[in-house]
Amino acid sequence: MKYKMKPYILLLPIMIVILGIFASGLIMAFIQSLGHFEAVGLHEYTLRYYKEVLNSKDFLSSLGFSLYTSLVSSIIAIVLGVLLSYSIFKTKNNNRLVESIYKLPIIVPHIVAVLLVYNILAQSGILSRMLYSIGLIKEPTQFPSLLHERNGLGIIIAYAWKEIPFVAMVTYTILSNLSHNLSEVALNLGATKRQVFFHVILPIIMPTIFSSFIIIFAFSFGAYEVPFLLGPTYPKALPVKAFIEYNNPDLTNRPYAMVINMILTFVSIFLVWIYQKTFELISKYKG
Template identity: 45%
Template sequence: MGVLLAYLFLSTYLNDKAKFYNIYKIPVIVPHTIAAFLVFTIFSQSGFLSRIFFRLGFINNMVEFYPMTFDTKGIGVILAYVWKGAPFITLITYDILKKVSDTYSKAALNLGANNFQVFWYILFPLVLPTILLGFIILFTFSFGAYEIPYLLGPSKPKALPVLAYIYYKSVNLKDRPYSMVINVFIILFSLVLAFLYILLNKIIKKNME
């Protein structure tokens, strides 16, 4: 979503609308707790969207609205992270796309390619390394994040950071080592992702040289 939005900003009139262009940056500065509150307010069974469906007659009562928060599929958690993460990817991808020469794009358009083909077969492979770097950053943060899974996640299964907190705060001190094990696993996994980020970044710089 972030990559497509960056392409739209670059290739359409939206690029000339400075005020509209800056709107997408708002989620980047919004705290994750506020993002969780917004998702709950809109997508919960008692939220804004379910009330609209009820008023329009799509559901007989708001309990029939499909639960998007506290659900085992983590839809609410995903929505919150998409809302927060897509603008970040848009921001870094847009700057890369601006630096890409439009020679290949113009040649493809002259040869009969449409805008989607230009994006998918020409621009996307060029910005893919940057997208992968952004993915590693977002995934590493989400993997160890606590607020959104705690506020929107299901009671079972729980995200690892939430589970570590529960074990740590348990009145049974025998549960505390489980918390330490989970935290160590999160740290080690994050270090692996950080190593991949550094390695990929070096490969990108080497190719650019």
């Protein structure tokens, strides 16, 4: 019992500080989302702001846009990340340089990733000027607009560029610990390489893939900087809409911002719960 409690006791001081700040902020946001904000003369508790936000077309558009960009970018990252890790795993002569290069985007901040995407894919960016210089387009403005458009292509590209290496790194860690004998036995029994991947390798790494999907989806759904810098004027991503509502000069508008923030929090908590249940199932299966 003493050894089991020791790590928790050592972590207790810093956890009190972290959880105290987080919990107090969350409680204050929840109270303000119910319309109680004494600083501006709002004293009653009501669900009116929740009803107005949930029935708002702008909110529903922002929610759908955030879910769309997060889901699409996460699916792209999962598919390409798994394929990248598997291709590195199948390489007979594992090159440490290759393993290091694909991990580089992980350490790049999202702000820098946005800058790279903007400089490359903007109509005045590097790619459009290259196509113009070799004569494929008559002028840079003929290059398709990939940024600040309604489909969120710029957001999806930025997130995918950041998330693919993360998925590849996580799944490659599992693959690197697998015995090559599994694939060889399946091949000797008459399975094709495609069947080996889908029926032998994929089931083993599926729990890792699912947990990685939850992590990157939760992050991209709640992140602010990428949709703010690369997103369209309308619809805005949900975190961007919350930020705009929070900065409204009319402080009586603050409960609307807090309602959106609480919805983001509820979605994040739900995803964390799914993540925890996933690991419980994995542990139970392994047991």
